[in-house]
Amino acid sequence: MSNVTVCVRFRPLSHKERKANGDNVCFRKLDSESFVVKDEREEDVIFSFDKVFYEDAQQSDVYNFLAVPIVSDAINGINGTIITYGQTGAGKTYSMEGPSILHCNEQKTGLVQRLVDELFVCLRSSASTWTVKLSMVEIYLEKVRDLLDLSKDNLQIKESKTQGIYIAGATEISIVNSSDALENLSQGIANRAVGETQMNLASSRSHCLYIFSVQHGSTSDERVKVGKIILVDLAGSEKVEKTGAEGRVLDEAKTINKSLSALGNVINALTTGKQNHVPFRDSKLTRILQDALGGNSRAALLCCCSPSPSNAPESLSTLRFGTRTKLIKASPKSIPEVVDNVKKPILGTLDQDDLRDRILSKLRLSLKEEDVDLLEELFLQEGIIFDPNSIADVDLACQDTASEEISLLMQAVEELKGTVEEVAVVIVVQMYTCLTWPSRLQGANSHCTLQLTDENEKLRHELEVAQEIAAQAQLAAAAAAAAGAEARSRTLLGFVPAALLRPFGFVPD
Numbered sequence: 385m386s387n388v389t390v391c392v393r394f395r396p397l398s399h400k401e402r403k404a405n406g407d408n409v410c411f412r413k414l415d416s417e418s419f420v421v422k423d424e425r426e427e428d429v430i431f432s433f434d435k436v437f438y439e440d441a442q443q444s445d446v447y448n449f450l451a452v453p454i455v456s457d458a459i460n461g462i463n464g465t466i467i468t469y470g471q472t473g474a475g476k477t478y479s480m481e482g483p484s485i486l487h488c489n490e491q492k493t494g495l496v497q498r499l500v501d502e503l504f505v506c507l508r509s510s511a512s513t514w515t516v517k518l519s520m521v522e523i524y525l526e527k528v529r530d531l532l533d534l535s536k537d538n539l540q541i542k543e544s545k546t547q548g549i550y551i552a553g554a555t556e557i558s559i560v561n562s563s564d565a566l567e568n569l570s571q572g573i574a575n576r577a578v579g580e581t582q583m584n585l586a587s588s589r590s591h592c593l594y595i596f597s598v599q600h601g602s603t604s605d606e607r608v609k610v611g612k613i614i615l616v617d618l619a620g621s622e623k624v625e626k627t628g629a630e631g632r633v634l635d636e637a638k639t640i641n642k643s644l645s646a647l648g649n650v651i652n653a654l655t656t657g658k659q660n661h662v663p664f665r666d667s668k669l670t671r672i673l674q675d676a677l678g679g680n681s682r683a684a685l686l687c688c689c690s691p692s693p694s695n696a697p698e699s700l701s702t703l704r705f706g707t708r709t710k711l712i713k714a715s716p717k718s719i720p721e722v723v724d725n726v727k728k729p730i731l732g733t734l735d736q737d738d739l740r741d742r743i744l745s746k747l748r749l750s751l752k753e754e755d756v757d758l759l760e761e762l763f764l765q766e767g768i769i770f771d772p773n774s775i776a777d778v779d780l781a782c783q784d785t786a787s788e789e790i791s792l793l794m795q796a797v798e799e800l801k802g803t804v805e806e807v808a809v810v811i812v813v814q815m816y817t818c819l820t821w822p823s824r825l826q827g828a829n830s831h832c833t834l835q836l837t838d839e840n841e842k843l844r845h846e847l848e849v850a851q852e853i854a855a856q857a858q859l860a861a862a863a864a865a866a867a868g869a870e871a872r873s874r875t876l877l878g879f880v881p882a883a884l885l886r887p888f889g890f891v892p893d
């Protein structure tokens with residue numbers, strides 16, 4: 385089994401689908417883990433997952449398989465994430481919330497309510513003290529909005545050593561029982577951005593995240609474990625053309641597609657051995673899911689599909705996404721225990737300017753002036769704000785900046801490689817031409833070939849230099865991870881001479 389549990393759920397045919405295609409469905413069941421679907425060339429493809437929930441599956445079946453392990457892990461300080469993915473109308477929200485978060489019978493009750501119920505049952509039965517906090521946000525047009533306080537409409541995503549990735553400033557409501565949680569969730573759900581497309585009259589156009597932070601402590605030694613559960617109801621993954629969208633709705637669809645393709649790119653990078661350059665920062669969604677997909681979390685993906693042949697292309701694309709995700713190998717580990725659950729503001733009440741000056745002067749003690757300027761510029765460009773609550777954020781920001789630099793260097797290497805290959809092709813063509821053209825043109829061509837050979841040599845040299853820099857950057861990043869913030873900054877920027885970085889635009893002229 386991969387570290388991301390991947391399941392598929394086919395909802396029952398809708399009335400409209402039944403009217404159009406009768407009882408026909410797009411898959412042939414094999415067993416509880418696999419089925420056959422015809423691909424675009426009408427060829428049979430077998431898909432296998434950790435579990436397949438067919439049309440008659442109950443909400444409790446989905447919950448028991450996907451969510452039960454995540455609840456017990458959260459209590460033990462391991463983060464858990466459940467994501468529902470699929471085209472509009474495929475059953476993502478139904479699986480997550482049921483027909484209504486507040487009023488539905490036991491049979492139809494969704495994952496969220498079941499999870500909340502079990503969480504409180506488990507916590508009450510333990511002898512330790514605990515607290516549960518709820519946040520609810522949506523990512524809409526690449527902005528993170530607080531669904532529990534709509535005045536906060538552009539929250540920033542941050543990272544700290546103790547909390548991992550978190551949404552700074554998101555409202556956190558302490559909840560003490562299930563009904564308390566559901567009341568607040570229903571308020572948040574009412575605030576979700578809902579638009580209309582031809583595919584689903586009440587289609588949710590945003591990614592919705594329900595976040596539960598569980599602090600669970602032993603009364604004897606006051607050690608507290610913190611586990612976070614994130615439930616993600618993604619916006620529809622259908623192709624833009626099929627939505628019939630125009631204007632604002634078209635912009636929405638494009639942005640949704642962008643963040644979902646960023647999610648696809650992250651999964652591709654995680655499954656094709658490019659772990660050093662996983663583009664988590666390419667979208668808000670992937671940044672928030674970084675811990676979930678990158679290792680520090682137990683993750684589950686529910687791929688929701690329509691069973692109708694009319695939606696077969698979308699279902700096929702959802703199934704391929706699920707297959708790819710299954711290949712991710714992650715290893716969940718618990719967030720370090722905190723002895724005291726009150727977060728102490730390390731830098732007291734310093735304002736941002738004071739803090740920035742302090743940090744920059746600290747960096748100046750160990751770095752060259754031009755490196756400090758470069759770091760400051762990169763921080764500004766990346767929108768990295770110094771958080772008065774945590775010097776660890778600055779440390780991590782250095783790491784982020786470093787990894788960005790490495791990405792850019794790798795990109796430069798790839799581009800150079802491409803150019804070298806192009807030039808090589810031109811040279812071959814030129815040589816061939818020399819051999820085949822009339823002799824009177826050979827002189828001119830030889831000259832041209834010599835020029836191209838020179839250029840190729842030059843590019844090859846640049847490529848070698850760039851590859852050398854990228855390799856050193858990777859080594860330095862690894863060394864820096866072990867050696868702490870100051871050492872990290874020094875190693876990272878000190879080792880590359882400015883003259884080498886300048887051609888790639890990392891050092892101002």
Ligand SMILES: Nc1ncnc2c1ncn2[C@@H]1O[C@H](COP(=O)(O)OP(=O)(O)OP(=O)(O)O)[C@@H](O)[C@H]1O
Binds near residue numbers: 470473477478479588
């Ligand atoms: N397993 C199921 N059993 C019965 N009805 C279902 C099931 N799954 C989905 N439905 C129904 O199908 C319709 C569409 O489902 P839902 O709203 O959950 O889709 P969605 O994937 O969340 O769409 P969107 O991306 O637009 O939010 C709803 O009317 C829902 O009640």
